[in-house]
Each structure stands twice: as C-alpha cells, then as structure tokens.
Amino acid sequence: MFTGIIENLASVKNLSLKAGGGELFLNFSDLYDDLVLGESIAVNGVCLTVKEISGRIVSFDVSGETLKKTTLGNLRYAENVNIERALRMGDRLGGHFVTGHVDGTGIIKEKRQSAGQCTMSFSAEKRFTDMMIEKGSVAIDGISLTIVDLSDSIFSVAVISYTLAATTLGFKKAGDPVNIEIDMMGKWIKRLLSNLQEKKGGITREQLMEQGFL
Structure with missing residues (x-):
C-alpha cells in the first residue's frame, strides 16, 4: 500500500524485455541505505518487488501483464521515474490509499x-x-x-x-x-452499482450500510 506522495526520482539503467515479461534496472543513486530484497516499491505508480541490489542499481522483474497494462515497457535509458516505498504502520497518510495496481x-x-x-x-x-x-x-x-x-x-x-x-x-x-x-472507493461503488443493476433492483440504505458506505 502506498500514499501517492512521491519520495524521490530514480533513473532507468536498463529495461530487458523477454518473452512473458522483462527486468527493469534502476539507478537509485544514494537515495536509500536500508533498501532490502523483497521490498515493495512503486515505480511510476506500479508496485514492483526488489529482486537484486548491486550498489546503487536495483532490479525488478516485470510481468507481461504489467507491461501490457502500464507504460513501463516504454521506458528509455536515463529516463526518470517516480519512486515511493511502501507505507509503514504509523506513517502519515498525506495523499490517499494507492495500491500500486495500475488500472x-x-x-x-x-x-x-x-x-x-x-x-x-x-x-x-x-x-x-x-x-x-x-x-x-x-x-x-x-x-x-x-x-x-x-x-x-x-x-x-x-x-x-x-x-x-x-x-x-x-x-x-x-x-x-x-x-x-x-481511487478504490470509486471501484467499489461501480461494482456495487453493477451488481444491483444485474439484480434489477434499486439501492437501499441497508445495502449501502452492508457495503460500508454508511
């Protein structure tokens, strides 16, 4: 989970595309000293998992689905990307809840x-x-x-x-x-309305309460 408050920029070192996905290498400069393997990082809003750390170069696997649904497959050498580390318990929520699952x-x-x-x-x-x-x-x-x-x-x-x-x-x-x-709230409301339309019924107060909107 993220907040949408960008912490830093990183630059693209390389994007290696292969059948079924790819591997993205970013130059984090000296942004973080405590980065660990397996950590979640939002890269231009896409939640990726740290695969390897070699000095300042951090690599991530990128699935074919992610390449298809996002702009990551178009990244070029030296291009800057937005970076945000995952939200920790107790952190201030300055933006809104962002999942890192790009629509x-x-x-x-x-x-x-x-x-x-x-x-x-x-x-x-x-x-x-x-x-x-x-x-x-x-x-x-x-x-x-x-x-x-x-x-x-x-x-x-x-x-x-x-x-x-x-x-x-x-x-x-x-x-x-x-x-x-x-925003997640918009997705839930759209899903609720779609389900109600399929049932050919109107929206009641009880249904809104059941879904957590009231």
Missing part, C-alpha cells in the same frame, strides 16, 4: 500554466472516467492528485509547483502516456 493508461492532453500551479488534462477510457468524481482522488504515475473537472473521457487535475519540480510531471508533455490508478 490502465491515459494520455496527457494539455498542460496549462497559471500563477502557482499547472492544470493538466488527460484522456482515458470511459470505463475509467466512469469511476471518477470531481474533487475525488486519482493516482497519475503514482502521484496522488485531486480531480478538478470531469467530462466524458477527459479529466483534469491541478498540479502545484512543488509537485512539478519533484516528479516526472514536470518534464512530461502533451501526447505522453501515463499510468492511471482509480
């Missing part, structure tokens, strides 16, 4: 700079935007952000200057793909 990808449509912030809009499949709400949370490349506007398959977020400087969103441009993870 799919979207495309940056526009970056519009204004005083103190940048408004970024993204296009995504409607099955993803159907689970979003204005002022709700979304993780973009592992970054916890709040949805400002939502219309059909387009949504926008406001990114403060600090986030632009500290994450990959600062150098990404229109047309670039990003990983998207929908």
Whole structure:
C-alpha cells in the first residue's frame, strides 16, 4: 500500500524485455541505505518487488501483464521515474490509499500554466472516467492528485509547483502516456452499482450500510 506522495526520482539503467515479461534496472543513486530484497516499491505508480541490489542499481522483474497494462515497457535509458516505498504502520497518510495496481493508461492532453500551479488534462477510457468524481482522488504515475473537472473521457487535475519540480510531471508533455490508478472507493461503488443493476433492483440504505458506505 502506498500514499501517492512521491519520495524521490530514480533513473532507468536498463529495461530487458523477454518473452512473458522483462527486468527493469534502476539507478537509485544514494537515495536509500536500508533498501532490502523483497521490498515493495512503486515505480511510476506500479508496485514492483526488489529482486537484486548491486550498489546503487536495483532490479525488478516485470510481468507481461504489467507491461501490457502500464507504460513501463516504454521506458528509455536515463529516463526518470517516480519512486515511493511502501507505507509503514504509523506513517502519515498525506495523499490517499494507492495500491500500486495500475488500472490502465491515459494520455496527457494539455498542460496549462497559471500563477502557482499547472492544470493538466488527460484522456482515458470511459470505463475509467466512469469511476471518477470531481474533487475525488486519482493516482497519475503514482502521484496522488485531486480531480478538478470531469467530462466524458477527459479529466483534469491541478498540479502545484512543488509537485512539478519533484516528479516526472514536470518534464512530461502533451501526447505522453501515463499510468492511471482509480481511487478504490470509486471501484467499489461501480461494482456495487453493477451488481444491483444485474439484480434489477434499486439501492437501499441497508445495502449501502452492508457495503460500508454508511
């Protein structure tokens, strides 16, 4: 489990693709002295497990499913990626609960700079935007952000200057793909509504209480 608050950037040393998956090598510089094998790290929002540590180079296995559903397969040498270590009991939750299980990808449509912030809009499949709400949370490349506007398959977020400087969103441009993870609450509500529609019934207070929404 993660928070969507990016801790550092790491650079791509190598991405070795093979049948059924691949292996990703990242240069962590001197970011962490206590990194251990088997630890979970969110890389651009994708939960990966530390496989090997060789000095500053950390490697991860990447499954074929992950390569298909995320942008990791398009990473290039020396490209920076967002890094967040898994949430520990007792840590402050500054963003929102992020699982590291990316739902799919979207495309940056526009970056519009204004005083103190940048408004970024993204296009995504409607099955993803159907689970979003204005002022709700979304993780973009592992970054916890709040949805400002939502219309059909387009949504926008406001990114403060600090986030632009500290994450990959600062150098990404229109047309670039990003990983998207929908807030868990939106997924549960969509599932509940789908089940109720299949039963051809309405939503009752008792059903909402049973699912933990009341």
